[in-house]
Amino acid sequence: MTGTAVDTPPFYCPIESAVHPEAEEAERRALAWFERSGLCRDGTDLARIAGSRSADFYARFAPDADPDRLWLAALWVYWGFVFDDARCDEGPFAADPAAFAPMAFSVQRALEVPGRLSCADPYAAALHEIGELFRAAAGPVQNRRFEHAHRAWLTGVQWQIGNRAAGRMPDLDEYLTMRLHSAGGEPTYAMLEIANGLDVPDREMDSPAVRALTEMAILVAALDNDRHSHTRETTRHQTEQNIVNVLMTHHRHSLRQAVDEAIALRDAVLERFLALRDQVTPRAGSALRHYLTDLGHGIRGNIEWGLSVPRYLAPDGITPAAPARIPAQTAGGHWTDTPRPGRQDPRRLPSLAWWWSDLVF
């Protein structure tokens, strides 16, 4: 575990840390739900689900959430991690794009169909039940946003699986566009409204500025996950798609250079996120302000969670001990106050350049 800490360069993240005070209660409620679900055959299954520490994860995204809704968002995160492991990054679908599409988009339909639904696939059945809980807790607008985000996530995974099947390493612009979706950040952030009981007006939520802020928060978190998982993944798949391998393949960088350039790119996106958020916030309504604040909490919280979660630290992704969260302040050595300069100007990446334009709000 100390090895990983040394291998992971410090994070630039001038955002205050915050954790919901009832994170443990959310974990308890979510795991009790999974224990009764079709995804748990035995204690090993439950330990694997618990190993993602998703309640702690989301308690950092939404530190002021309604306690009766926080556990619902955690439910989906737990589900997402086990689905990811069983059906996306590993397992029989990981390099089979022809089989992934019918499976994944049937699962998506199970989320979207309201009311009673019988599903043969236990992942679809569990997701449908989560969708029912979401529909009971939040309005149709918030649920549609989550559904759209969820479908977009699956398109990113489909893309990644297609590249994997073809042995294709995407170039940087393609990788970042794919990663915006494949990382699962969209549904994760789309749950902020559900967990907090927010209703951001559509004219605000769909404005180019708020779309750009959401995408930037997603990409920063996704690249931070690349940093967390790089050590774990490079020991297993040298050809796996991540930003370090993209830069080594297409930019002829050494491993060290690639890691440095990846950090610099991510830091530049975070700088732009913070600057644009400062411009938008004074004119935002109260629900949007809360949403924008939590986009930042998610960036910070995702790092803190990644520094402590068995998913990245334990070889089997399961922690043998009882739940034991690492308070944010113990992670002090992992931070830096200075963004890293880089040679790659993100404003020259076609798919991202618009984030730096004069965005309407």
Add this chain to the structure above:
Amino acid sequence: MTGTAVDTPPFYCPIESAVHPEAEEAERRALAWFERSGLCRDGTDLARIAGSRSADFYARFAPDADPDRLWLAALWVYWGFVFDDARCDEGPFAADPAAFAPMAFSVQRALEVPGRLSCADPYAAALHEIGELFRAAAGPVQNRRFEHAHRAWLTGVQWQIGNRAAGRMPDLDEYLTMRLHSAGGEPTYAMLEIANGLDVPDREMDSPAVRALTEMAILVAALDNDRHSHTRETTRHQTEQNIVNVLMTHHRHSLRQAVDEAIALRDAVLERFLALRDQVTPRAGSALRHYLTDLGHGIRGNIEWGLSVPRYLAPDGITPAAPARIPAQTAGGHWTDTPRPGRQDPRRLPSLAWWWSDLVF
């Protein structure tokens, strides 16, 4: 051409016919745009684009559209048909799900990125320019709805390509779910707001009742397209996914039975559409009322267009003659006043059953 008319059983469609009076002007403007686009190398390309008669098609969906926006919606329909032929149903991606995903979701990104964007792929470049025109003509909420619908369409095509690659004929419930997306009805109907200059409030648009009405209109049109194209497709691909082949494969129906059952199922969905629309309309705001009226115009117009378009009638999909629209009234022999009874109860199909429940509005 008369052969096709005999082979296509009459349509039950108690919806008034309507065509925008400036359909020809919309066609002229749209084709002039394509002539300058990167998708036209020569007159054959232009004739192929023109062959879908997309301006006539959309003039029937939105007969009261703002004339300065009608041609924009037609633009996308022309684009969608050539993309479909070159990249979805035929061409090198048609059975290559690993290659389709990076191509299709890069094209989607080209639609979504605002501002100047350089695209090597001419389909992406043309779609980006269409997106720019849409952003200039309509607000961010309408554009986001179109983008979500567009991504969902591509997931349906991805699913279809996955099944094709695996030689898999989906069962009826899976086929109908896939077809809801793969037929392209979502982006087509999502343009109703853009073409008409409407702004349907999100609480109405995302309500379960309006979602169900939109899905039902999509499915009726999609199954009508199956009926139009069945003759054309069965001469080429006996194993192609369409409702007739699904029913023959999984329900042991003869060709005649399968055609009859497919029509009965489609008629039952249209009956439910009309009944639910009658319930919702009195409580709908004016923008939603217009949208719901045009959902019906789309069902009717799609049939009328299908009965006259070279796409379905000419072997090469190109008409040699100058644009010559068949007025709706000449198609009188193609209609019936009576829905067809069937053995298949659509309320027993898991993914669709919720359309018959007591839907919130």
